Amino acid sequence: MILSQSLSNLLKRVIGRADRERASLLLLDWTGCAVAGFRSSVGEKITAAFPDGTGRCSRIGASKSSVLMAAxxxxxxxxxxxxxDVDRRAVLHAGPTVIPAALAVAQHTGAKPGDLLDAIVIGYEATIRIGRAVGPGHYMFWHNTATCGPFGAAAAACHLLDGSDMVSAFGLAGT
Structure with missing residues (x-):
């Protein structure tokens, strides 16, 4: 609880213009990677594995879907x-966990573009801080993107919702 509360408090800050600009570049980079991934043979198999659904959230190259399925x-x-993207000190890719979660929740809630960018900044910060805290030794046994990324996805989603349950979301991300 103390670690979750500390990280939650740390992430409650005003997001500056430079951070939003960086987030827009990260979003553009991730979008290019995801579209290229969709056009690959593996991407075709991934898309085929997801049934068409109903919802307001976009899936690259496919029908709209629920928040969960789109993310x-x-x-x-x-x-x-x-x-x-990669953060070499955290040994992880924050984009594939943070951005899809932020996009899906932003579409579901009708968030403004600036709020989406703020959520991306917060999600990246959470993911990278945790990745750097566990250190490169963590990567010897686990995939840091998979173990640290859920914290960033949770932080981004909570920012776009009411933000009040970030501590609980971190608890779920860590289990």
């Missing part, structure tokens, strides 16, 4: 080619 589908596509 999962797009997250898979964003990492297919391993060309996405």
């Amino acid at each position: 999962l589908h797009n997250g898979c596509l964003g990492n297919v080619l391993e060309m996405d």
Whole structure:
């Protein structure tokens, strides 16, 4: 609880213009990776594995879907080619976990573009801080994107919702 509360408090800050501009570049980069992933043979198989659904959230190259299915589908596509962003000190890719979650929740809630960019900044910060805290030794046994990324996805989603339950979301992300 103390670690979750500390991280939650740390992420409650005003997002500056430079951070939003960086988030827009990260979003553009992730989108390019996800579209290229969709066009690959693996991407075709991923898309075929997801049934058509109903909902307001976009899936790259497919019908709209629920928040969960859109985030999962797009997250898979964003990492297919391993060309996405990397933080070498955290030994992870934040984009495939943070951005699909933020996009899906933003579409579901009708969030403004600036709020989406803020959520991406917060999600990246959470993911990278946790990745750097566990250190490169963690990567010897686990995939840091998979173990640290859920915290960033939770932080981004909570920011776009009411933000009040971030501590609980971190608890779920860590289990």
